[in-house]
Amino acid sequence: MCLGVPMKILSRNGDSIIAEVDGVQKEASVMLLADDVAVGDYVIVHAGFAISRLDEAYAEETIRLMKEVFSPEDMQ
Amino acid sequence: MKFQDEFRDRNLVGIMADNIRRMALQLKQPVNFMEVCGTHTMSIYLYGIRSLLPDNVRLVSGPGCPVCVTPVGYLDKALVCAADSDTIVATFGDMLRVPGSESSLMEQRARGADIRIVYSPLDAVALAKDNPGKRIVFLGVGFETTAPTVAASILEAARLGLANYCVLAAHKTMPVPMEILTADPELNLRGYLCPAHVSTVIGGKAYQPLVEKYHIPCVVTGFEPADVMQGIEMLLAQVLAGESRVEIQYKRAVTWEGNPKAQAILERVFTPCDAVWRGLGVLPGSGLNIRKELAGFDAEQVLNLPMAEGSENPACRCGEVLKGKLAPFDCPLFAGVCTPESPVGACMVSSEGTCAAAYKYGR
Ligand code: SF4
Numbered sequence: 524m525c526l527g528v529p530m531k532i533l534s535r536n537g538d539s540i541i542a543e544v545d546g547v548q549k550e551a552s553v554m555l556l557a558d559d560v561a562v563g564d565y566v567i568v569h570a571g572f573a574i575s576r577l578d579e580a581y582a583e584e585t586i587r588l589m590k591e592v593f594s595p596e597d598m599q
Numbered sequence: 600m601k602f603q604d605e606f607r608d609r610n611l612v613g614i615m616a617d618n619i620r621r622m623a624l625q626l627k628q629p630v631n632f633m634e635v636c637g638t639h640t641m642s643i644y645l646y647g648i649r650s651l652l653p654d655n656v657r658l659v660s661g662p663g664c665p666v667c668v669t670p671v672g673y674l675d676k677a678l679v680c681a682a683d684s685d686t687i688v689a690t691f692g693d694m695l696r697v698p699g700s701e702s703s704l705m706e707q708r709a710r711g712a713d714i715r716i717v718y719s720p721l722d723a724v725a726l727a728k729d730n731p732g733k734r735i736v737f738l739g740v741g742f743e744t745t746a747p748t749v750a751a752s753i754l755e756a757a758r759l760g761l762a763n764y765c766v767l768a769a770h771k772t773m774p775v776p777m778e779i780l781t782a783d784p785e786l787n788l789r790g791y792l793c794p795a796h797v798s799t800v801i802g803g804k805a806y807q808p809l810v811e812k813y814h815i816p817c818v819v820t821g822f823e824p825a826d827v828m829q830g831i832e833m834l835l836a837q838v839l840a841g842e843s844r845v846e847i848q849y850k851r852a853v854t855w856e857g858n859p860k861a862q863a864i865l866e867r868v869f870t871p872c873d874a875v876w877r878g879l880g881v882l883p884g885s886g887l888n889i890r891k892e893l894a895g896f897d898a899e900q901v902l903n904l905p906m907a908e909g910s911e912n913p914a915c916r917c918g919e920v921l922k923g924k925l926a927p928f929d930c931p932l933f934a935g936v937c938t939p940e941s942p943v944g945a946c947m948v949s950s951e952g953t954c955a956a957a958y959k960y961g962r
Contacts (some may be wrong), residue, residue: 526638527744527796529602552721555861556749565602567799567852570691570741571719571746574861575799575852577602582851586605589615589829 527569529577532562542568602851606648606823615828622835629655630695631787632834633923635777636794637664637951638822644960646824656831659786659818659923662776662879663794665741666693667669667921670875671909673740673769674699679904680767681712688728689723690738693949696942698907700910708771715773720752727756736898744796746770746887747861750868753889753896767898768889771874773797774805779814786923790816790834792827795849800865806845814843821849845905853948868893877911877945878918915944920953926955934958 530542530549538554551568553560556576566573569591634640640660643649647758649658662668678699681688688704695705695716702776708714713733717723719905723737739749740826756764773794781788798819806817816837820830837843845852874886882954909922911917914932919925927933927946937943939955946954 527799531601552719552751555747555858555864557860567796569744569796570748571721572602572751574744574747574796578851582602582605585826585829585848585850589611589825 527567527574529545529565530568532538532560533572534565535560535562540566540573542566603823606821606825608825611654612646612651612824612828615825615832619651619656619828619832619835620653622832622839623653623656625839626655626835628640629657630789630835630838631657631659632790632792633659633780633786633788634681634792634820634827635661635663635773636792636797636822637667637949637953637956638795639663639792639820639827639958640953641951641960642822642824642827644956646827647960648824648827651828652831656835658792658831659788660920660953661780661923662876662921663773664946664949664951664953665745665771667917667945667952668771668876668878669694669697669740669769669945670687670877671698671911672699672875673767673909674703675701675909676904677704677736677738677767678702678707678904680898681707681714683734684835685732686734686736687713687715687726688736688738689715689717689726691740694738694740697945698789698912698942720749721755724752724756724759724761724764727761728759731763734763734765736902737764737766738771739766742771742773742794742797743800743865744794745879746869747800747858747864748773750864753868753893754864756896757893762895765896765898765901766889767904768869768887769874770869771870771876772885772887772904773801774874775882776879777806778809778812779879779882780922781809781815781923784962788815792820792830792834793817793845795819795821795826795853798847798849798853798857800858800861803845803847803853803855804857810843810845816843817845819845819849819853820913821852876921878921912943917944917946917954920946927954927961930954
């Protein structure tokens with residue numbers, strides 16, 4: 524029940540959004556987020572609420588760090 | 600899928616495993632790291648993370664499955680609510696099979712009780728709106744991730760002026776049990792993979808007191824396999840450097856401050872209280888009570904519920920499993936008598952439960 528899924532916001536009407544993941548659409552509330560969440564943003568949806576906005580720049584940085592720090596060359 | 604596939608890359612995970620093994624060579628003694636959250640436990644079994652780690656880096660599962668730590672007495676109260684013919688009990692699906700002292704919600708439902716599974720607490724508010732002649736009791740369990748959604752449902756019911764919606768609340772907060780487990784010499788924990796989605800709400804700062812008091816490394820870690828591997832690597836790096844800090848691996852979703860709006864809503868609806876955790880007992884300040892101003896939405900205040908002690912099946916060793924002291928395989932009932940279809944204890948019910956994850960993926 525604690526599952527949270529990253530979903531993309533397709534539309535927003537007041538506090539209510541339609542978000543999508545893997546072709547599945549769901550309604551959710553953005554009551555728990557700052558007002559500036561917008562269509563196109565990625566959010567984590569848990570129990571019908573968006574609880575966090577996903578930051579694309581940090582996602583890319585994390586992947587980059589994983590690859591950089593852990594590349595085989597580094598280990599010699 | 601964006602924000603997931605990249606973090607499931609097998610090659611990447613393999614390279615990280617090599618790196619962890621290389622780092623572990625420098626350890627003077629074995630280390631135990633606890634993954635606190637049930638979703639971590641699930642992911643660690645699903646991706647076979649333990650098999651990628653050297654023998655001297657051990658992962659132990661913590662009390663992070665909300666259904667599992669909910670005491671039997673709570674379930675017995677929910678069953679009392681369900682027995683009333685003017686009541687609809689609304690709940691997240693995984694509460695259904697949890698054994699109470701004498702029966703489960705599933706069994707009650709088979710006998711005709713009106714029990715509805717909802718996806719969102721707002722669905723339960725909608726039930727209240729659509730059924731003015733009935734009382735809706737929503738079973739509010741879960742940690743800081745779920746508690747704000749339930750708080751929001753109460754505020755929504757208040758806004759709509761619904762007098763027939765109430766919550767049987769047993770929400771729990773994370774940092775307190777972590778403190779208890781850190782202080783337990785038998786566990787000898789050297790680091791925490793801190794819960795990912797709980798931390799979206801409470802922020803990395805919530806673990807700072809723990810680090811200051813016990814000098815234990817804390818890394819807020821995401822749920823994908825590469826996230827977990829990186830979290831372990833960051834913990835190892837701290838251990839090897841003799842440091843203890845809060846670090847955030849899961850930066851794409853978690854900030855130091857957390858989610859201020861969710862925190863404000865929590866604060867408006869709930870106030871801290873002592874709470875009973877299955878396996879850990881009563882932990883001071885580890886639960887959330889509905890505030891007096893909102894007593895009309897508090898099932899404990901509105902309904903006349905018995906003080907339920909609750910009796911667990913004495914053969915079930917969930918308590919030790921939840922403290923990380925016993926692996927599910929070492930429980931004599933595991934997989935024979937106790938299965939997800941007919942669970943003896945709560946740890947076998949929810950997919951996040953340690954016993955259920957071990958049953959499904961671990962053999
Ligand atoms: S296997 Fe079943 S009986 Fe044993 S500890 Fe887990 S839930 Fe309890």
